[in-house]
Amino acid sequence: MKHLFRTIAGISTALMLAVPAAAEYPDQPIKVMVPYGAGGSTDTSGRIFIEAMKKALGAELFAVNVTGAGGTVGAAQAASENADGYSIFYTPIAPVTVQPHLRNLSYGEEDFTPICGLIQNPLAVMVAPDSPYQTVQDLVDAARAGEEIVAVGTAPGSIPHITQAALANAYDITFKYVPVGGGPKQAAEILSGRATISTDILPTATLFGLRALAVISDERVDGFDVPTMAELGVDVPTKHWFGVFAPAGTPEDAVAKLADACEVAAADPELVEKLGGMNFAVRFRDRAEFTEFYASEFQGNRDLLKLIGIELE
Amino acid sequence: MLEHILPAILISLNWQVLAAMAVGTVAGIIIGGLPGLGTALGLVIALPFTYSMEPSMAIALLLAIYVSSIYGGSISAILINVPGTPQSAASVLDGYPMAVRGEGALALGYATIASFVGGIFSLFILVIFAPQLAKLALFFGPIETFALLLFALTTVAGVSSQNLLKGLIAALIGIFLALIGPDEITGQIRFDFGIVFLTAGLTVIPLLIGIFAISEVLIQAATLTDSAKPSVVKGGFRIPSWAAWKPRMATLMRSCVLGSAIGVLPGTGATAATFISYADAKRRSPNPEDFGKGEPSGLIASEASNNAVSGGAMVPMLALGIPGDAGTAVMLGGLAIHNIAPGARLFQEQPDTVTLIFVLLMVANVFMLVLGAAGANIYSRLLRIPITLLMPLVVMLCIVGAYAVRSNPIDLIIVMVFGILGFLLRLNNFPLAPIIIGFILGAPMERALRQGLILSDTNFLEFFRSPMACGLFIITGLVLLNIMGLGRVLRRLIARKTNSPEI
Numbered sequence: 001m002k003h004l005f006r007t008i009a010g011i012s013t014a015l016m017l018a019v020p021a022a023a024e025y026p027d028q029p030i031k032v033m034v035p036y037g038a039g040g041s042t043d044t045s046g047r048i049f050i051e052a053m054k055k056a057l058g059a060e061l062f063a064v065n066v067t068g069a070g071g072t073v074g075a076a077q078a079a080s081e082n083a084d085g086y087s088i089f090y091t092p093i094a095p096v097t098v099q100p101h102l103r104n105l106s107y108g109e110e111d112f113t114p115i116c117g118l119i120q121n122p123l124a125v126m127v128a129p130d131s132p133y134q135t136v137q138d139l140v141d142a143a144r145a146g147e148e149i150v151a152v153g154t155a156p157g158s159i160p161h162i163t164q165a166a167l168a169n170a171y172d173i174t175f176k177y178v179p180v181g182g183g184p185k186q187a188a189e190i191l192s193g194r195a196t197i198s199t200d201i202l203p204t205a206t207l208f209g210l211r212a213l214a215v216i217s218d219e220r221v222d223g224f225d226v227p228t229m230a231e232l233g234v235d236v237p238t239k240h241w242f243g244v245f246a247p248a249g250t251p252e253d254a255v256a257k258l259a260d261a262c263e264v265a266a267a268d269p270e271l272v273e274k275l276g277g278m279n280f281a282v283r284f285r286d287r288a289e290f291t292e293f294y295a296s297e298f299q300g301n302r303d304l305l306k307l308i309g310i311e312l313e
Numbered sequence: 314m315l316e317h318i319l320p321a322i323l324i325s326l327n328w329q330v331l332a333a334m335a336v337g338t339v340a341g342i343i344i345g346g347l348p349g350l351g352t353a354l355g356l357v358i359a360l361p362f363t364y365s366m367e368p369s370m371a372i373a374l375l376l377a378i379y380v381s382s383i384y385g386g387s388i389s390a391i392l393i394n395v396p397g398t399p400q401s402a403a404s405v406l407d408g409y410p411m412a413v414r415g416e417g418a419l420a421l422g423y424a425t426i427a428s429f430v431g432g433i434f435s436l437f438i439l440v441i442f443a444p445q446l447a448k449l450a451l452f453f454g455p456i457e458t459f460a461l462l463l464f465a466l467t468t469v470a471g472v473s474s475q476n477l478l479k480g481l482i483a484a485l486i487g488i489f490l491a492l493i494g495p496d497e498i499t500g501q502i503r504f505d506f507g508i509v510f511l512t513a514g515l516t517v518i519p520l521l522i523g524i525f526a527i528s529e530v531l532i533q534a535a536t537l538t539d540s541a542k543p544s545v546v547k548g549g550f551r552i553p554s555w556a557a558w559k560p561r562m563a564t565l566m567r568s569c570v571l572g573s574a575i576g577v578l579p580g581t582g583a584t585a586a587t588f589i590s591y592a593d594a595k596r597r598s599p600n601p602e603d604f605g606k607g608e609p610s611g612l613i614a615s616e617a618s619n620n621a622v623s624g625g626a627m628v629p630m631l632a633l634g635i636p637g638d639a640g641t642a643v644m645l646g647g648l649a650i651h652n653i654a655p656g657a658r659l660f661q662e663q664p665d666t667v668t669l670i671f672v673l674l675m676v677a678n679v680f681m682l683v684l685g686a687a688g689a690n691i692y693s694r695l696l697r698i699p700i701t702l703l704m705p706l707v708v709m710l711c712i713v714g715a716y717a718v719r720s721n722p723i724d725l726i727i728v729m730v731f732g733i734l735g736f737l738l739r740l741n742n743f744p745l746a747p748i749i750i751g752f753i754l755g756a757p758m759e760r761a762l763r764q765g766l767i768l769s770d771t772n773f774l775e776f777f778r779s780p781m782a783c784g785l786f787i788i789t790g791l792v793l794l795n796i797m798g799l800g801r802v803l804r805r806l807i808a809r810k811t812n813s814p815e816i
Contacts, residue, residue: 037719044646064720066719066720068494068514069494069512069513070500073509073721103500156498156499178764178767179497194768207654208633208634277650
């Protein structure tokens with residue numbers, strides 16, 4: 001049966017190839033795999049990206065949400081799609097650079113070809129507005145004095161989880177980590193006083209009225225009068241970004257075209273405005289830069305996980 | 314707020330707003346009625362259309378879908394024994410037996426009016442108490458959530474009247490199914506048997522569709538004798554008489570209160586609210602043995618409480634900007650697009666917007682009542698389709714609906730496997746609702762328990778230091794004693810004691 005399908009597929013491919021080169025890439029709709037559910041931040045930003053790509057590429061693109069297991073089900077499926085340029089993958093950092101270190105998955109670093117980086121959001125150390133802690137140092141002093149600091153965030157292996165561990169590790173203290181879920185759940189725990197800090201992306205503070213003590217980014221962020229962790233002399237190496245990949249083996253001309261289109265899309269004023277409305281910051285990385293960045297993030301997160309004492313696969 | 318009511322009413326009487334409301338209501342009823350598409354998915358589908366709308370139109374459309382999709386699920390539950398959404402799973406218990414008896418029109422009447430009353434009641438709670446209740450919701454943490462979910466689990470007894478043991482087995486099957494997939498606290502994958510698609514765990518909709526819808530189709534196929542036979546169920550819409558309502562008013566009001574309260578609290582959800590209300594109605598009924606055989610009170614309890622959740626769940630979403638469930642989370646995103654940022658400041662800085670939302674929510678409930686009643690004749694016509702055509706259609710819609718949830722091919726297999734399992738369980742007189750109760754409560758209960766254990770340094774006794782949790786544990790204990798028949802024994806003992814001197 002499988003053999004028959006392959007034969008038919010082979011014949012039809014041969015027929016398609018026989019058609020004169022009139023059919024230039026892309027001549028059919030491109031599927032964009034999104035590893036989280038409809039309505040979430042990955043899905044919403046992904047659909048904004050798709051709209052901009054439609055204009056930039058002059059082709060049809062559509063989103064397919066394949067959800068579950070921290071984005072790994074979607075990533076596994078994206079990696080196993082046909083590498084023909086008609087299937088790409090829009091993902092945040094964790095499914096591609098953190099999860100492969102934690103579990104034995106059907107995909108790894110080599111299974112994706114980086115196309116471009118699109119968004120990078122500053123992370124932040126956030127507390128309740130009426131929290132007694134005014135600076136990160138206050139927090140650290142309290143922890144050293146034996147106070148229990150409860151940190152909340154998403155599932156183990158997620159960026160908030162490894163960020164709080166890296167932060168605690170840098171100061172040689174520990175937080176009690178409770179995986180409660182996304183921004184709204186974290187806010188509920190912090191505002192009610194059951195938890196002390198969240199180390200998720202900065203928009204969480206804006207959306208739910210938390211107070212940032214410090215940002216984890218290269219530079220200070222407009223509108224927040226708080227230092228970066230680097231200014232405080234502490235290196236917390238986690239980042240939170242979204243990028244675009246193709247399955248490994250995608251033809252070079254398709255990858256090149258997608259990468260060019262991505263650059264145009266990232267500069268689209270409508271995309272910038274809409275992402276801005278979500279409190280997301282566009283940080284475009286072209287193919288060469290993103291390829292290097294992806295490799296360093298993959299290795300960097302592996303080292304970080306080891307450093308904070310998480311068992312690796 | 315009073316000075317904002319008149320402008321808000323004027324805005325909502327704009328024809329564009331009313332048109333959006335009507336479209337949203339019809340769409341919501343259809344989305345709710347089709348197995349698979351639920352409230353959250355319906356809102357996600359509608360969201361792109363609201364981008365270019367005036368804020369008042371956009372809010373009207375979203376609220377109409379939000380309110381009417383919860384109601385829509387009851388129609389398929391009553392008419393074809395297939396809950397359109399998880400929130401209406403408890404409505405099949407008495408709704409379908411009523412329809413089989415030829416009282417489909419009456420059942421739709423009860424469901425529609427109970428839904429309306431539930432929606433309006435919770436709206437008043439929202440308008441009057443939102444800021445105060447929202448603070449209360451914040452203090453309902455993992456430990457309190459665990460205690461409430463544990464209490465909710467006792468409702469298994471309420472829906473397995475014939476055989477408690479079989480009900481418990483079914484509930485355990487449900488809880489086990491909830492364990493498949495990632496352990497949310499450690500990230501470890503459980504019971505995936507090496508199948509990649511199982512690593513994501515199961516979701517409620519394919520399970521619900523398999524267990525209720527596919528098994529129903531199999532039962533119909535197995536019992537089909539004459540293919541030309543007209544369907545037994547009669548539709549339409551009939552308003553139940555006041556004489557029929559009067560003894561059930563207490564049930565209606567209690568279900569409204571329970572639904573609104575559970576809606577306010579995070580992490581419990583509308584489905585749990587319906588089963589809690591159902592079990593409560595049964596416990597207090599003078600004729601509990603009629604429940605499950607087409608007792609209108611059971612249907613009223615389920616439908617009033619699930620629509621009462623709609624207003625309750627809006628409380629933390631509007632007053633704090635913290636959504637309690639998937640539906641309100643999507644709604645929050647929809648409001649943000651129109652520069653409406655819910656939270657404490659919304660009430661102070663944009664009282665006109667808040668008032669508008671309240672008025673539109675009121676209008677949405679009225680539209681649901683009117684269009685629901687008017688539409689009953691139309692969708693009842695569905696049932697004139699010969700059963701040999703209707704059932705394959707149901708199967709097709711079910712499979713599409715199950716796949717639409719998350720595009721995971723394993724869901725197609727799950728629908729079929731659980732369809733057959735549901736069929737076998739039915740043949741052996743197992744109640745099906747406990748599987749759904751176990752599944753829906755299992756995951757959040759485990760999560761709340763383990764989060765609570767982290768917070769209390771794995772000392773369970775710490776849970777009793779929360780007064781709210783402690784109260785809920787005591788209620789749970791009393792209900793369990795009552796189920797085990799100790800209440801009856803005690804009463805008999807007391808009766809004997811008071812009688813003895815005379816002997």
